[in-house]
Amino acid sequence: MEDEQENIRGFLVDHCSDQLSSILLSPDTRLHYPLLLEFAELLDSNPKLANSVFNQPALYLPKFDKGAKEAQEILRKELKSLRNASVKDYVHVRINICGSPLEFPETFPSIGRVRVKHRGILLTLKGTVIRSGAIKMVEGDRTFECRRCKHRFKVSPELETGNSVPKPTFCPSEKQKYCESTSFKLLEENIVCHDYQEIKIQESTQVLDVGAIPRSIPVILKDDLVDIVKAGDDVIVTGILTARWSSDMKDVRCDLDPILVANHMRRTNELKSDVNIPDDTIMEFKKFWSEFRDTPLKGRNAILKAICPQIFGLFTVKLAVALTLIGGVQHVDASGTKVRGESHLLLVGDPGTGKSQFLKFAAKLSNRSVITTGLGSTSAGLTVTAVKDAGEWMLEAGALVLADGGLCCIDEFDSMREHDRATIHEAMEQQTISVAKAGLVTTLSTRTIVFGATNPKGHYDPELSLSVNTTLSGPLISRFDIVLVLLDTKNPEWDAIVSSHILAEAVAEKGSDENLQGIWTLTMLRRYLHYVKASFKPVLTKEAEKVISSYYQLQRKSAAQNAARTTVRMLESLIRLAQAHARLMFRNEVIQQDAITAILCIESSMTTSAIVDSVGNALHSNFTENPDQEYVKQERTILKKLACGEEESD
Known part of the structure; x- marks a missing residue:
């Protein structure tokens, strides 16, 4: 027994001397x-010992905590610089399992697979904090x-009965034979209190099979x-699985609920961006x-074709999805206010135009995603709610x-x-x-990034504004960088192209990946x-600034029908979309081409166009054979219109 404690002490002195030295030098002993x-x-x-x-x-964890105190005393005696330092009583050894050979399914199960066999061992769980x-x-x-x-003698609180300290029933003394005393005195001066918090973690929905219900613990x-x-954080928790009696209610059987007493916790939010x-x-x-x-x-366009490859055409939507997922650069203005870099996209369209498929595909492309409906899947819905749990309010x-x-x-x-x-x-x-609910402020x-999809209210009327067609308020629509309207108009030519494409896919062999444009698989x-997104922080060139500024002024002049869209937010949206396009094109500066592409995206989300003669239906937009030649024509047209607009304003 003493040898074991000596091993623990020796290991801590050898491997954790730096941490122990900083603890010794800390001023606060409590x-x-x-x-x-x-x-x-x-x-x-x-x-x-590890086993x-x-x-x-x-x-063994209390032995390690005791060993940490003894290791402090050894270091204080050995090092002159620590002679005046104070030994801290409350040092807790936190064991990090991640990166060790124990990182396998048996000791790293999903929350839904926690069973009785895991009780008592050092268990590691991964999930999202929901409360x-x-x-x-x-x-x-x-x-x-x-x-x-x-x-x-000491008596520890029992977790099973809600952290209450039971009164001892007999004297555990081994000095006298059979001390049968049942009378004890509580020594008040030796009571130690601890900070205590309960959280609830839920397994990530991205690792679940379809139809599986996410479990929580x-x-x-x-x-x-x-x-x-806090709520919303992704965490990896190592601890001891134990049980607690569920609340006693009349005529309800009292069960033991599993609960994890944490020993080590690590937030993994920061790791998300480091894919x-x-x-x-990168060389590819x-x-x-x-x-x-x-x-x-x-x-x-070769990259865009890999977005939702099962859907034919819809070039405008695929470009909008790519630009939204990439987003612009967040910056802080002179007053210290953050201007968001994330873009938002709203698809308004008739049934059967592939809105939900784009939503599902975008969720696969993002490293962290949540798919829900407007009504919300829980009482918390889209934002946050206050719930009462065991007589206590929590978010x-x-x-x-x-x-x-x-x-x-x-x-x-x-x-x-x-x-x-x-x-x-x-x-x-x-x-x-x-939030200010139930005293929780x-x-x-x-x-x-918010990616919304909705059906128009009844039949979409192009003569009316978006607010009327979608029953969404103007301020809410103005927050979306791109709003695309997908109308299922009867176009015989388009119907023939789409039907032949779908039938050709059905006939083709399942193994063929021709439509993935070579290297552009989902993973790539x-x-x-x-x-x-991580590598490029594009800055605007003078040409791009001039184009965006001219277009914004032109839109403000002809903003009769699009009053909800032509606010200052539209100017910020143009900058964000131009930056996103520069990133998509593997560039670190925003040139005129990026600004004009951003204008074309905004144009396709307007009910009436200020620049392009016919906005066209985003549903019938297709990939052209020579996009670079096509772009030259569009650039000429847009610059001409912008120049005319500037002359008129003069």
Whole structure:
């Protein structure tokens, strides 16, 4: 037993001396300090001890905490610089399993696969925080003294009965034979209290099979672990699985509910943007663009064709989806206000125009995504709600909060609740949700791309404004960078092209990947979008600035029908879309071509056009044979119209 404690002490002195030194030098003796320990190092150094920790953590973790205190005393004696430092009583060893050989399904199960066999071992779970409770203060060990033999002993609180400390029933003294005393005195001066918080984590919907219900499990955080995560965070928790009696209600059977007592917690939000892209993949991207140096737009279209390849044509929609997912560059203006970089996209269209398919495909391309309907899948809906759990109010995160840092796809956008309609304005523009419910006043972060889809109310009337056709308010529509209207008009030529394409796909062999344009598979496309988003921060050139400014002024003049769209927000949208197009084209500066493409995107989302003679139906937009030649014509037309507009204003 003493040898084991010596091994623990020796390991901590050898591998954690830097952390222990900083703990010794800390001024506050009442704080709880974490001591991070890599399980892989322990396994290399002492496999037998590592095995004991894994199989009996409830027994060995307190030994490690005791060893940490003893290791501090050893270091203080050895190092002169630490002679005046104080030994801290509350040091907790936190074991990090990630990166060790234990990272396999048996010890790293999904939350839905947690079973009785996992009880008592060091278990690691991965999920998203959906609720975070209030921080409470709970009593730790109590010290009792036997009135007969004066033996002192500690009694720990029982988690099963709700952290209450049971009264001892007999004296555990081994000094006197059979001290049968049942009378004990509580020593008040030795009571230690701990910070205590309960959170609930739910398994990520992206790893679930279709039809599976995401399971959740409560997690107990103590001392230094409290208040380090909030609703919407992705976490990896290592701890001990135990059980707690469910609340006793009349005529309801009292069961044991599983609960995880956390030992180590790590947020993985920051890791989301760092998608692992191999160097050879980056070389492939550069090689691809060097091949299309003379015809860059043809190269761009090859990438766009890989977006939702099962849908024929719809060039405008595929371009809009790519630009929305890439987004612009976030910046802070002179007053310190953040101007969002994320773009929002709304598809308004008749049934059967492929809106939901685009939503599903966009969710696959994004590293973090939530798909929901306007009504919302839970009581939390799209934003956030206050729920009462065991007599305590806590916040439950909705779809927009859970998608923070990713993409939120909302189908049936027009059918959202009134409460969500009021809150989504702030969530889309300021990228926060301010909550004041049941005494809980807070602000949650929603740095998310919103991709909405809705059907028009009845038959779409081109003569009326978007607000009337969709029953969405003007301020809400103005927050969308692109609004595309997909009308299912009867066009015999288009119907013939589409039907022949679908039939050809049905006849073709399943193994053929011709329509994926060579290298652009789903994985490559996903990597490409993440790479350009992380690597490029495009800046506007003078030519691009002039084009965007002229177009904005022209739209403001002829804004009779599009009053909801032609606000200052439209100018910001143009900049964001131009930056996104520059990123898509593998460039670090926004040139005139990017500005004109942004204008064409905005034009296709206007009910009446200020520039292009016929806006056309986005549903019937197809990929052209020579996009670069086509662009030259469009550029000439747009620049001519903008020049005329400037002359008129003079």
